[in-house]
Amino acid sequence: MARWDLGYKDPWLILTDLEPNQADALWYGLRASTECVYRDLKSDGWQWHNTRLLSPQRAERLWLALAVATLWMVILGGEAENQSTPPDYQQLPDKHIVFSQPLNPKPLRQISGFLLGLIALIADVLNGLSIHLSRWKTLPPSPVDAFYHSNSS
Numbered sequence: 001m002a003r004w005d006l007g008y009k010d011p012w013l014i015l016t017d018l019e020p021n022q023a024d025a026l027w028y029g030l031r032a033s034t035e036c037v038y039r040d041l042k043s044d045g046w047q048w049h050n051t052r053l054l055s056p057q058r059a060e061r062l063w064l065a066l067a068v069a070t071l072w073m074v075i076l077g078g079e080a081e082n083q084s085t086p087p088d089y090q091q092l093p094d095k096h097i098v099f100s101q102p103l104n105p106k107p108l109r110q111i112s113g114f115l116l117g118l119i120a121l122i123a124d125v126l127n128g129l130s131i132h133l134s135r136w137k138t139l140p141p142s143p144v145d146a147f148y149h150s151n152s153s
Helices: 031-044 056-083 113-126 134-138 143-151
Strands: none
Touching: 031 056, 031 113, 056 113
């Protein structure tokens, strides 16, 4: 596959065994985020690689639980990130190293939203705070939700 969009210096060349009508180079762009989610499921978060499940049915149920828990951690991580205060550069001396490079108005994320959510959850539990699911009700409805709500009346 090849893709070369306006404004880009080089083309994107992808080797695949898919038929041309089954492939799209844009899907390859999701690879980086897919690898990050896999890392969250494996070594950074849920330790999937230590389960040693042999039954596909049990693995299927566990993957569903992990998917829901991962979504929860990302929501908590987003909340924690939105509550953080931006750095106050005015308190730093004029010759501080931070001024040796252009200041980014929005600092780059140092850890994943998943890991930030997991840390926030652990901190809440250790501080005796209640576990909440308040943001779940603000998620947009899925097409399945819309179908069931329209057919339930």
